[in-house]
Amino acid sequence: MQIHVLASGSTGNATYIEMENTKLLVDAGISARRIKQSLDKLGAKVEDIDGILITHEHRDHVNGLTTLLKKYNLPAYARPDTWQSMYCRAALPDECCRLLPESLDIGKVKVEPFSISHDAADPVGFRLFAGDSKVSVATDLGFVTPTVKDALSLSDVLVFESNHDVDMLKNGSYPWPLKKRILSNRGHLANTDAGWTLARLNRKAHTHVFLAHLSQENNRPELAEETVADILTTQGCRLGEDVTLHLTYPEKISGICEHK
Template sequence: MQIQVLASGSTGNAIFIEIDNTKLLVDAGISARRIKQSLDNIGTKVEDLDGVFITHEHRDHVSGLQTLLKKYRLPAYARPDTWQSMYCRTSLPDECCKTLPDSLDIGKVKVEPFSISHDAADPVGFRLQAGNTKVCVATDLGFVTPTVKDALALSDVLVLESNHDVDMLKNGSYPWHLKKRIMSNRGHLANTDAGWALARLNRKAHTHVFLAHMSQENNRPELAEETVGAILTDQGCKLGQDITLQLTYPQQISGFPAL
């Protein structure tokens, strides 16, 4: 198993997940060229991807999809309303655009989307399982619903949004309507929200967590790590033993080593 967050943030998102020789890409929000180069750097060919899974239609999650599908003819999966709302849908090859069902087996991996609260047409997170291995992706969500909590439970590896520090956002330069959107139940998860979600999660003996989709203006990686870590420690979690936190970045790969 390996998970490589190729890019994470408002400028673009893409996550490579390999389980039992099944190779998947979650979101394609960076250029196809950069996706190819990033995969080359970790020893994987873009042509070998078994599928591309789209969480929602916002450009920072699909901006590279058009070139990726046209050039490599990969199967891509998204909810019907997501396809319909996607700015580039009419430019995508129809045979590559697959409807995302409630459960899909690709190789030995079962892929199950789950609904999240975000201001998009039909946004989802993903639960991927093969045998006893479970990986979940949950970014771009305003709050952790019971559905999300159940989906994330007992994950081995979790990519979870830790988007902003509330005080930095409130005191920052964004216009008020944008601040309200981000802080709303259909916006983005704050550092404190991520920390409490992890603290209250039904977990395995050890969970590896990527803190993802961090705002470049309203957060700092070290602040996200400190805030989430402090909540976990206060709730009795031993960092590095019960939970390992790993930061992600817009312009560099953050990886969980192949096992």
């Protein structure tokens, strides 16, 4: 099993997941050219992607979708309201645009979307199962509901939002309406929210966690990692044994996670 966060943040999001020789993308918010180049570096081919899973219609999650579908004829899956609200929907080939059901088998991977709280049409996270392995992705949400907590539990690998430091956001340059949106239950998770969610999550013996969608304006990678690590440690979690934290970046591929 391999997880590679190709890009994460407000400028674009895309995650490559390979399980049991099934190759998936979660979101395509960077250019198709950059996705291809990133996959080339990993020894993978964009034309071999078995499916693209779309969390929601915001541009930083779908910017590369038009070229990917037109050039490579890849199947993409999203909720009906997500397709309807997508700015580029009219340019996409109809045969590539698939409706996302409550459960879907792609190759040897079972895909189960779950609803999240975000200011989009019908946003979802994903949990993916193959054999005895589970990967979960939840990168844009303002509040962790019991449904989300249950969906994330017992993941081997978790790509999870740690968007902002609350003090940096409140004291930063963003206009107040934008700050209010980010802080709302339909906005984005703070570092402390991520830390306490992970601390209270029902986990396997060892979980890899990618801290994702970090704000370039209102966060720093080392601050996100330190905040989450401090909370986990105070709650008795052994870093590197119970949980291993990985950082993600807007302009480069995150550290490779190979979990067997």
